Amino acid sequence: MRIGFVKMHGLGNDFVVLDGRSEALPEITTTLAAALANRHTGIGCDQLVVLDGSDVADFRMRFFNADGSESGACGNASRAVGLLHGRPARIETLGGILTTEPSEAGISVDMGVPRFDWDAIPLGFAMDTLTMPVGWEDLVGPTAVNVGNPHVIFFTPDTDAVDLARIGPIIEHDPLFPQRINVNVATITSRSAIRLRVWERGSGITLACGTGACATAVGAMRRGLVDRRVEVTLPGGVLVIEWGTDGRITMTGPATEAFRGSFELSDYLA
Template sequence: MRIDFTKMHGLGNDFVVLDARNPALAQALPAMDAAFAAALADRHTGIGCDQLILLEPSRAGDFRMRIFNADGSEVEACGNATRAVGLLHGAPARIETLGGLLCATPTNAGISVEMGQPRFDWDAIPLAYAMDTHTMPLAWEDLTNPIAVNVGNPHAIFFVADPYAVDMARLGPLIETDPVFPERVNVNVAAITARDAITLRVWERGAGLTRACGTGACATAVGAMKRGLVERAVTVSLPGGELAIEWREDGEIVMTGPATESFRGSFDPVDYGIPAGSPD
């Protein structure tokens, strides 16, 4: 049996979505592991994506979303993917993730997602040892004193004059894999352009430099708000487009932006060396 997939993106951050809420597909789909996810995500020999998204039934929400980065690692949250599956679902939904329960609602401006409350404690990021996460006493060349935020996954945010002048291809993986971040980290470089506007680039843990990162936009906006650099509602401009981020008075982060379906197709697991419906 061939496996159906939907190719989607949020501001160019692209996904292969497998909907295993369908019992027939769930039975035919091989068990998902890092090797299989990475094979599907490969842009040369697979379908190609930044993240592979697996939808499953859930007792905690309307459905469960599992997220695999391009390197096959399973991660807790992805804001752009949440908007994408919200569009695919077509109605308000409570989505179970490893990072917690997220609520996605279609709006005239795209999909609005309640992303939960940020965490700033060093052991919630997590960091390897205790330190001030508001102004971390660390530097990687010219990138200094980041703020660390967990918004379902870990982020380090550096405020700079020009994010596009930073050599992210070199510094991104260096910071991502630094031992101070035992679960690795997403690396954000941002410039404040107005009291309600931020320009951002993100090196995503396990995916590299992407055109947009929803959790990165949330973490960066909240980090800037925490430092008093911007108001409680901002527009975050990424290479792929813009996201609206609000940090409500009740502590909830709300992200609003577009999502797009690119195309649909199917694949045979045998082409990846995995018999359909086999154990991993």
């Protein structure tokens, strides 16, 4: 069985998109997703994205991390799929319904309403999520936000000075986070600008993370550190995040199609 794919990226955060709307797809198992994502023996990507039909939206979108685990949301992938779709769309995800719309600045995505309750993150036990009374080495007092998937954000004087490759997996797998966690380290540079690096749950350090930018911006806004519209600069580029008075987050940024191809399914089955 030969299956077509589209390789895309949003600010360097890259995806393999399988479109089940136009052809039948096999069951996407953890093993298959991880095999396709492998950069040495597979196609290679940060996330595998699978599209299929929906009874409640224009179509459904599923996200699989590089380790094969399924995620509820991915902002950069949502922009990429919005570009692929080519027109406004309502998309069903595990994190809820989101909408995408082409804009002059790329693709805008309505990421929905963030959640802050400790059990919505989720955390292992009750605590204040605005300034959490916890820390790991020099990273202390973070804030937590769920924007379809869980994020913890540390505000630091210099995000580049943090050894994220070492501390990221320690925090991701801490028992405080029963579903693991995405780890963000951010530096506020002005009332309208943030620099950010992200350790993504199940994928590691990536060039950009759309949900991380949303979570970090909202966390900074809750603390009064920035205004309600900010530019978030990641290693791969800039995203614009707005948190409206209606409580909904809008993320705007570019997306790019890199190439198309196909693979033989039997090559990736254990």
